[in-house]
Amino acid sequence: EDQVTQSPEALRLQEGESSSLNCSYTVSGLRGLFWYRQDPGKGPEFLFTLYSAGEEKEKERLKATLTKKESFLHITAPKPEDSATYLCAVQAGAGGTSYGKLTFGQGTILTVHP
Amino acid sequence: AAGVIQSPRHLIKEKRETATLKCYPIPRHDTVYWYQQGPGQDPQFLISFYEKMQSDKGSIPDRFSAQQFSDYHSELNMSSLELGDSALYFCASSHGPRGGLYEQYFGPGTRLTVT
Numbered sequence: 718e719d720q721v722t723q724s725p726e727a728l729r730l731q732e733g734e735s736s737s738l739n740c741s742y743t744v745s746g747l748r749g750l751f752w753y754r755q756d757p758g759k760g761p762e763f764l765f766t767l768y769s770a771g772e773e774k775e776k777e778r779l780k781a782t783l784t785k786k787e788s789f790l791h792i793t794a795p796k797p798e799d800s801a802t803y804l805c806a807v808q809a810g811a812g813g814t815s816y817g818k819l820t821f822g823q824g825t826i827l828t829v830h831p
Numbered sequence: 832a833a834g835v836i837q838s839p840r841h842l843i844k845e846k847r848e849t850a851t852l853k854c855y856p857i858p859r860h861d862t863v864y865w866y867q868q869g870p871g872q873d874p875q876f877l878i879s880f881y882e883k884m885q886s887d888k889g890s891i892p893d894r895f896s897a898q899q900f901s902d903y904h905s906e907l908n909m910s911s912l913e914l915g916d917s918a919l920y921f922c923a924s925s926h927g928p929r930g931g932l933y934e935q936y937f938g939p940g941t942r943l944t945v946t
Contacts, residue, residue, distance in 0.1 A: 760921050760923075804873060819876060821875075
């Protein structure tokens, strides 16, 4: 069974204090790893897709990296508006057995104080 | 840019009633996914459709059914509602053939409350 574990569960930062969120996964044939941002009561907002180990993607203050076992979401000099829950999800299925469903981790609740 | 549209945004039902949730995917997206998110939990995959055919099935109760129509919108029908069905229900859409690796874009969700 595919498993995704995110840590820490919650992270409190001061504005400008850089840090990283972790996403560890166990899947049978990773096809892609996705990062989403979710604000309370709203739908997940797509951030990044990573397809293979060694890949990196950046967007403003966020940078996502991928290894064979985990992914990191690095947040550089965060601002209060970066406060949200960050969800990691995997799309798996070796041999074309996956039709796209995502398996999510529990998320990391990020709070950035001014 | 157009996003995924879900209706209604909020729904209050009593136990044993039925509910229908609607999802309108992003234009030209042909795949629709339904997820359920309980309080403080991560989204759980329910069911998906590609080109109006069911393509995958997750932890969807037998009391629930869904379909995708010719205009690609989808409806999730929920019968004999239970208190435990109270949750946020998200629809996501993507563009691409079955098994393809494409980003899923989520709608704003429908908050279902069962009393």
